[in-house]
Amino acid sequence: MKTKTITVTAAALAALVITGCGTDASSDAGAKARGTAVASATTYPFTLKNCDTDVTYEAAPQKVVTLNQTAAEILIHLGVGDRIAGTGYEVEKTPPAIAAQYEKIPVLSAPGAEIKHEKLLEAQPDFVYGSFASMFTKEQSGERKQLHDLGVPTYLTEFDCTYHESVANADFAMLFEEYRRLGRIMGVPEAGEKLATEQKAVVDKAVGAVEKRDKPLKAMWFYSTYEGTPWAAGPGGLPQHISELVGVENVFADARTKWAEVSWDEVAARNPDVIILADLSRGEPNDTAKEKIALLKKDPLTSRLAAVKGDKFITIPGSHMDPGYGSASAVPALVDGLNKLG
Numbered sequence: 001m002k003t004k005t006i007t008v009t010a011a012a013l014a015a016l017v018i019t020g021c022g023t024d025a026s027s028d029a030g031a032k033a034r035g036t037a038v039a040s041a042t043t044y045p046f047t048l049k050n051c052d053t054d055v056t057y058e059a060a061p062q063k064v065v066t067l068n069q070t071a072a073e074i075l076i077h078l079g080v081g082d083r084i085a086g087t088g089y090e091v092e093k094t095p096p097a098i099a100a101q102y103e104k105i106p107v108l109s110a111p112g113a114e115i116k117h118e119k120l121l122e123a124q125p126d127f128v129y130g131s132f133a134s135m136f137t138k139e140q141s142g143e144r145k146q147l148h149d150l151g152v153p154t155y156l157t158e159f160d161c162t163y164h165e166s167v168a169n170a171d172f173a174m175l176f177e178e179y180r181r182l183g184r185i186m187g188v189p190e191a192g193e194k195l196a197t198e199q200k201a202v203v204d205k206a207v208g209a210v211e212k213r214d215k216p217l218k219a220m221w222f223y224s225t226y227e228g229t230p231w232a233a234g235p236g237g238l239p240q241h242i243s244e245l246v247g248v249e250n251v252f253a254d255a256r257t258k259w260a261e262v263s264w265d266e267v268a269a270r271n272p273d274v275i276i277l278a279d280l281s282r283g284e285p286n287d288t289a290k291e292k293i294a295l296l297k298k299d300p301l302t303s304r305l306a307a308v309k310g311d312k313f314i315t316i317p318g319s320h321m322d323p324g325y326g327s328a329s330a331v332p333a334l335v336d337g338l339n340k341l342g
Contacts, residue, residue: 042187050181051161053144055153057127060187065108065123067115067130067141069094070324071157075129076101077325078183078191086123088115089135091319092281095326112282117142121150127185128154131323133163155185159237159323164257166236172203175238175323199328203245206332210246211339219248220272223259223321225286225295230267234260238327239276246335248274268301274341275307276334278318289315312341 047056061083066072068089075081081101088109094102108123109115120128120141128147130136136144136156144154158174159167167174176196183192221233221243233239234255243250251270252260275296280287286295293313296302306312314337320330 040189042184042189044187046184048155048181048185050154051133051156051158055148055155057153057185059126061125061127061153061185063123063125064127064129064186065115065120065125065141067128067135068132069102070319070322070326071129071131072102072105073098073319073325074179074182075186077195078179078186078188080186080188080191081105083186085125086115086120089113090282092279092317112284114140116140117146125152128152129156129182130154131157131160133160153185155182157323164259166234166256166258168236170236170238170258171241172200172238172328175327176200178323195325199325202328203331206335207245209332209335209339213247216247216249217273217338217341218251218271219243219274219276220251220267220270221276221278221321222292223278223318224280224284225292226261230262230264231259232262232267233321234258237321238323238330239321242331242334245331246338248338264299264301268305271305272307274312274314274338276337277313277315278321279315280318287318289313314338 042060044060045056045058047054063085064075064080064083065085066075066087069087069091072081072084072087073094075084076098081098084105086106086108088107089112090107106123108119114135117138117140128141130141133156135141136154138146144156147154157178159170161167176199179195179199180189180192183189183195221239223231223233225231232252232255233250234252234257235250237258240250240253240258243253251272252262255262277289277292279289286292296305296308302308314334316330316333317326320326320333
């Protein structure tokens with residue numbers, strides 16, 4: 001069988017805004033609306049509105065805890081990896097380009113688990129950054145307000161203010177703005193702007209290489225299974241946005257959430273032309289792309305699909321389907337795989 005795995009070293013794109021001054025988020029929005037790009041030095045303290053919460057950053061963080069691997073990787077690419085005092089929830093092997101830096105960071109959680117509140121406080125962080133709302137809970141690392149009351153500012157990606165909820169207008173511009181904001185928070189706004197600019201170039205180049213088709217291919221983004229039930233990308237996330245960029249039809253674009261619990265009956269009924277596989281190494285059942293392919297070929301329903309019979313698979317690292325540094329690389333990987341399908 002032929003599975004298509006394309007790895008592209010991504011870096012970042014251009015865009016709009018970041019005011020380095022000690023003002024609130026409204027000035028950022030104004031600059032973004034004007035289409036200007038500003039990366040002046042950060043002046044502390046300043047306040048940002050993040051997921052409808054006003055957060056004040058008194059100084060450049062020096063002891064950061066990232067709640068998940070993707071968040072840590074973004075800070076490493078911003079050049080501030082040496083300020084990460086701990087991280088958690090790893091989903092796959094770290095890319096070789098940053099592996100040496102990442103391996104120096106203490107892992108504060110059990111394998112495949114979130115950092116617990118007590119363990120987080122032991123690291124004495126002055127900033128906590130996470131990519132999933134489910135991590136900022138009493139049961140896990142602590143609620144954001146709880147941390148703010150302790151004098152620890154936080155940042156939660158705008159892609160997941162409410163866990164798994166579809167996000168209106170979720171796109172790469174939102175991700176690149178997150179790089180700018182993090183650059184500003186960390187006191188390296190130029191690095192945030194540079195990363196955004198480089199990543200945008202990766203996306204734009206890949207989109208320009210899309211081979212046009214008379215009829216869009218139907219695609220399923222297959223992330224994982226839990227107790228035998230498949231989870232697929234729905235609307236309001238980067239997979240939906242990427243689908244639109246490259247001209248494919250996400251077969252679960254009508255789901256209620258950006259990651260939806262579906263059924264094999266639904267997968268068979270929607271009959272995707274191509275299946276985009278998340279390759280994960282967390283150790284959960286059917287996490288790897290190879291295991292997913294075996295599952296699809298074994299299932300009595302999906303084994304009869306033309307995409308499965310014809311090995312119409314494109315493999316992408318699982319973390320690239322969530323907002324992070326690798327997300328831009330998902331675009332050339334997908335475009336290359338689609339073009340090779342003919």
